[in-house]
Amino acid sequence: MSLTPIMMSDTPRGPGNESGVLTKTKAKTQRPPMYKVMLLNDDYTPMEFVVHVLERFFGLSHAQAFDIMLTVHKKGLAVVGVFSFEVAETKVAQVMDFSRRHQHPLQCTMEKE
Numbered sequence: 465m466s467l468t469p470i471m472m473s474d475t476p477r478g479p480g481n482e483s484g485v486l487t488k489t490k491a492k493t494q495r496p497p498m499y500k501v502m503l504l505n506d507d508y509t510p511m512e513f514v515v516h517v518l519e520r521f522f523g524l525s526h527a528q529a530f531d532i533m534l535t536v537h538k539k540g541l542a543v544v545g546v547f548s549f550e551v552a553e554t555k556v557a558q559v560m561d562f563s564r565r566h567q568h569p570l571q572c573t574m575e576k577e
């Protein structure tokens with residue numbers, strides 16, 4: 465017959481638990497960091513091209529795309545969407561590649577939220 469040691473399995477181990485005060489550990493769930501994808505204004509990219517980019521790569525309606533394009537035109541930049549790192553990186557690369565292939569200087573960047 466073997467003796468099984470009694471474990472206080474709900475009491476956090478390590479220093480600082482000798483007081484007789486019971487403490488609970490809470491496993492905190494971590495949300496992944498999110499990234500804002502932004503479009504920047506310039507003087508050369510045609511408005512219709514920007515609207516097309518917003519429809520094509522961000523799934524926006526024509527009206528939503530037009531509104532965001534106008535915000536960028538007037539304010540200098542706007543957040544187009546918020547995504548995980550990988551998705552944001554892909555959107556930025558797609559916009560930059562598409563713009564360059566059409567010889568427009570449109571800039572798209574990402575920033576941690």
Ligand code: TYC
Nearest residue numbers: 504505506509510511536537
């Ligand atoms: N300012 C540009 C023009 O007058 C239009 C434009 C809008 C360019 C948004 C870039 O991200 C942009 N043709």
